[in-house]
Amino acid sequence: MTAAALPDVDPAALASLASRLAHRVAAEILEMRGRGVDVAATKSSDVDVVTAADQAAERLLTDALIAERPEDGILGEEGAGRESRSGITWVLDPIDGTVNYLYELPAYAVSVAATVADPDAFADGRRAIAGAVCNPRTDELFEAYAGGGARLNGSPIRVSENPDLSRALVATGFGYTVERRTEQALVVAELIPQVRDIRRIGSAAYDLCLLAAGRLDAYYERGLQPWDYAAGALIAREAGANLLGADDRTPPGEPYLVAANGVLAARLHAALGLSPAAA
Missing domain, CATH: 3.30.540.10 (Fructose-1,6-Bisphosphatase, subunit A, domain 1)
Structure with a gap:
């Protein structure tokens, strides 16, 4: 509908x-x-x-x-x-x-x-x-x-136009089970040498809004629920963000949501080891 x-x-x-x-x-x-x-x-x-x-x-x-x-x-x-x-x-x-x-x-x-x-x-x-x-x-x-x-x-408000992953301030979040956190920490360890820095602020909705306002260059997270992203994802998209899922066949949300301007979103998506996504 x-x-x-x-x-x-x-x-x-x-x-x-x-x-x-x-x-x-x-x-x-x-x-x-x-x-x-x-x-x-x-x-x-x-x-x-x-x-x-x-x-x-x-x-x-x-x-x-x-x-x-x-x-x-x-x-x-x-x-x-x-x-x-x-x-x-x-x-x-x-x-x-x-x-x-x-x-x-x-x-x-x-x-x-x-x-x-x-x-x-x-x-x-x-x-x-x-x-x-x-x-x-x-x-x-x-x-x-x-x-x-x-x-x-x-x-x-508008998202950052920065296309360069190495100069990107990237936000993410962690789950609350030991298993999920451990897995997410390993992903961060692989990603952090490739970006400007990582921020873990603690609110997916607020992260997406900070992205929309250009205060973050990119955001990704695994395991989000609909209430975590429903409003924030719309705000980010209306501010110019591209939102990607785990692959071209999977919409954003669970298991993955990646958000940034179009070029940077595709580069972050690839850096996370996810399936190719169009810019």
Whole structure:
């Protein structure tokens, strides 16, 4: 399903809603952080935490979306699920970068994306047509809608034009199981002699937005979930990024997402030892 198949949907209006909710909930989680953090659960391992604020923020988002768009579906990281009757499914990460939030590091964000079904776009079979990512610690609101470009606090942003892998500042992330981290560390060890440097910031959504703003040259990660990238990938693409999967037959998402300007994305893709991808 494409945006053209949904004549009653205005991506710009959906982006406005995503921005409003992301900004509102970002302010709420910042206030909650000031009162302290309660670890409510763990996920993939004992160090992969869920805080009470994650759960509360997801409830705030879902309640607001149901009130404003009762026919839409919802997919949330912390378990929110609702079937869509409109063709729109909202993909939510209430706090992307929960460990940063736990340690009070200023690199976490609320991510909100309106998606439509598109089996060829991303590994989860969805494509964002509007989205917003808000980091309350830096007072940054990134937003985009399909065909409308990307903005940071209302001003247009573009990806870096650097084509040179050896001069590229590259971001990535690690999983929370020992096996996955070990594998990812070996990849970094092979890559780091080939690039300017590596950054591991701790929030995929924020990484993709920093890429969109030209503060990073490239980004890659293995094992992302839809809520990690739904809004950020749209923002990066609307800012001029090319997004690649593991090979020409696999859309970005799981197992791999590689993002940069077209030339650099292809060069990073090759440096990671993935199958050839067109620039």
